[in-house]
Amino acid sequence: MPVTAVVGAQWGDEGKGRVVDVMASQAHMVIRFQGGDNAGHTVVNNHGKFALHLFPCGIFFPHVHNVLGTGMAVNPRSFLTEMKVLNDAGVETAPNRVHISERAQVVMPYHVLIDGLEEEARGGNAQGTTKRGIGPCYTDKAARVGLRMGDLTDAGHLGAYLRQVLDVKNRLLTRVYDHEPLSYDDLFEQLLDWGRQLAPYIKNTHPLVQQALREDRTILLEGQLGALRDIDWGIYPYVTSSSPITGGSATGAGVPPHRISNIIGVVKAYTTAVGEGPVPTELTDPMGETLREVGEEYGATTGRPRRCGWFDAVAVRYAAELCGFSSIAVTKIDVLDQLPTIKVCVAYDVDGERYETVPDTRVMARARPIYEELPGWQEPTTSARTWHDLPPNAQAYLARISELAGGVNICMVGVGPHRKDTLFLDQQHSEVA
Numbered sequence: 001m002p003v004t005a006v007v008g009a010q011w012g013d014e015g016k017g018r019v020v021d022v023m024a025s026q027a028h029m030v031i032r033f034q035g036g037d038n039a040g041h042t043v044v045n046n047h048g049k050f051a052l053h054l055f056p057c058g059i060f061f062p063h064v065h066n067v068l069g070t071g072m073a074v075n076p077r078s079f080l081t082e083m084k085v086l087n088d089a090g091v092e093t094a095p096n097r098v099h100i101s102e103r104a105q106v107v108m109p110y111h112v113l114i115d116g117l118e119e120e121a122r123g124g125n126a127q128g129t130t131k132r133g134i135g136p137c138y139t140d141k142a143a144r145v146g147l148r149m150g151d152l153t154d155a156g157h158l159g160a161y162l163r164q165v166l167d168v169k170n171r172l173l174t175r176v177y178d179h180e181p182l183s184y185d186d187l188f189e190q191l192l193d194w195g196r197q198l199a200p201y202i203k204n205t206h207p208l209v210q211q212a213l214r215e216d217r218t219i220l221l222e223g224q225l226g227a228l229r230d231i232d233w234g235i236y237p238y239v240t241s242s243s244p245i246t247g248g249s250a251t252g253a254g255v256p257p258h259r260i261s262n263i264i265g266v267v268k269a270y271t272t273a274v275g276e277g278p279v280p281t282e283l284t285d286p287m288g289e290t291l292r293e294v295g296e297e298y299g300a301t302t303g304r305p306r307r308c309g310w311f312d313a314v315a316v317r318y319a320a321e322l323c324g325f326s327s328i329a330v331t332k333i334d335v336l337d338q339l340p341t342i343k344v345c346v347a348y349d350v351d352g353e354r355y356e357t358v359p360d361t362r363v364m365a366r367a368r369p370i371y372e373e374l375p376g377w378q379e380p381t382t383s384a385r386t387w388h389d390l391p392p393n394a395q396a397y398l399a400r401i402s403e404l405a406g407g408v409n410i411c412m413v414g415v416g417p418h419r420k421d422t423l424f425l426d427q428q429h430s431e432v433a
Contacts, residue, residue: 002261003219005249006329008226009265009319009405011273012244013299013306015331015414016266017041020057020222022412022422028217029065030058031209033252034242035224036073036107037082038132040299044417047089054079056222059098060091065212067205068100071242071252073137074149075107076194095200101254102150102202109190110169110182111136117177130275130299138241140165149202152195162188209254221249221260227319228273228358235361238277246323264411265325267316267401269333272306274299278364281309281345295335310343310371313404318358320406327411330398334415339376342397345369346404374400381415387425 004023008014021043024030037053044050045060054074058064068074079100083093111133119131140146145165151158163184170181212219223244228234230245242248250257270291273279282288288308291297297306320328336342348355348367358364377391384390390398390413402410413423 003213003221003255003259004262004264005221005223005246005260005323006264006266007223007246007249007319007323008229008244009267009316009323009325009328010226010271010312011228011275011279011315012039012225013272013274013297014226014266014268015042015329016223017043017052017057018331018414018417018419019264019266019329019412020220021045021060022419023220024058024061024064026218027058027061027064027220029067029209029212030056030220030222031067031069031253031255032056032072032222032224033069033249034071034244035240036132036134036137037075037078038130038134038240039224041222041224042417043419045419047091049417050085050089052082054082055086055093055098058220058222059086059093062092062097064097065208066098067209067253068098068104069205069253070101070103071248072101072104073107073134073141073242074100074104075112075133076152076198078107078132080194080197098201099203099205099208100149100198100201101205102148103205104149105137105141106147106149106152107133107137108147109133109187110166110173111140113179113182114169114172114177117173117179135241147191149198152191153199153202155192155195158191158195159188162191206254213255213259219255221253221255223249227322228315229275230322233322235277235364238275238361245319261326263324263326265316265320265323265328265405265408266331267311267328267405268331269311269336269397269401270295271309271312271315272297274304274306278361278367279307279309279312280314280348280364280367281312281369282307283309291335294338295332310345310369311401312345312369313401314345314348314356315358316401316405317356320408321357325405325408327409328402328405329412329414330401330410331414333394333398333413334381334421336376336397337380337382338378340378342374342376343371344374344400344404346372372400382421384415384423386423390423
């Protein structure tokens with residue numbers, strides 16, 4: 001059975017959680033391969049509506065093993081809070097099916113504090129961070145001074161590590177940001193308490209993943225954010241601190257790249273983004289507000305209003321080329337149901353020169369969208385359950401998206417927020433779409 005990577009093809013918020021939630025019923029294991037609680041996956045199913053920040057979206061199926069992979073940055077406080085929300089909703093989160101990699105990084109309280117202080121100090125050059133400590137955590141990982149989840153279960157090692165690192169962090173807090181130092185004793189006790197609570201969940205996940213591969217089990221790799229927020233290929237510096245593209249999925253999950261046989265790029269039927277940086281098709285007019293309100297486009301983590309605009313085929317094609325999509329899943333096409341005409345960005349104009357791929361950020365900041373206009377369908381799609389149920393103009397719109405994405409087939413279309421509001425396209429219709 002295939003290993004499938006589900007990755008974002010835009011700026012994030014594409015609906016990856018919803019796609020994984022739909023697919024997880026047939027999976028043995030779902031692995032979150034990077035990121036932390038700085039972005040949420042909104043899932044609507046029979047249990048209710050959830051904004052998952054750390055738990056993989058396979059958690060709603062009792063047979064699925066859910067792995068928080070080595071590439072993640074895990075805030076223990078957020079994990080425990082999220083677990084309580086799930087448990088209160090009747091979702092079982094036992095340690096025999098929830099596995100936190102002992103090699104995953106710990107988001108420390110000083111990471112969260114420093115993140116907020118750094119963003120404040122940037123002033124007008126703020127990067128739009130969620131102030132959840134993810135950037136400082138990955139900075140420490142790269143500097144080889146990070147704490148890993150397994151360290152929480154080793155009091156002796158933990159105490160020695162913390163004393164050395166906290167001294168440096170406190171000098172940063174007091175001398176650079178004029179902030180009071182953190183207490184070693186208080187922080188050490190907090191970490192020990194987290195270690196006691198999380199010990200049953202913290203494991204060497206490598207044997208678990210390798211066994212699933214040997215047994216040819218179905219594995220889903222779940223990413224956070226999208227290709228335009230990738231640390232290397234995104235709109236740097238307005239990016240996340242890890243790699244949410246396909247290459248990052250192999251590293252963060254601990255799966256050999258050649259075992260990933262299916263790569264689904266998730267795209268929203270229009271464009272949204274949270275945070276700073278260039279978004280060429282962003283609409284700051286009433287149409288942008290319409291997309292935001294109809295689509296309920298507010299960040300799952302921060303509640304911030306998302307920046308909304310027309311579909312950017314340049315960005316999606318760029319993501320398809322970077323990630324090697326086998327197919328794409330299109331979400332929220334129902335948000336466009338009432339529009340008489342719909343625009344699609346097919347290229348950028350930068351100082352009179354036409355660009356058909358994503359340039360470096362400093363150039364992209366000057367990009368102006370070149371649009372193609374398509375007729376809307378002005379009838380509801382929410383009751384559609386097959387390709388033929390969709391209005392002809394909706395079919396034509398999807399066909400154009402597929403063509404502009406480099407001819408990548410469409411495998412799935414979301415026509416509403418619930419798990420059941422999903423069309424699965426067979427090969428014949430996918431080629432047409």
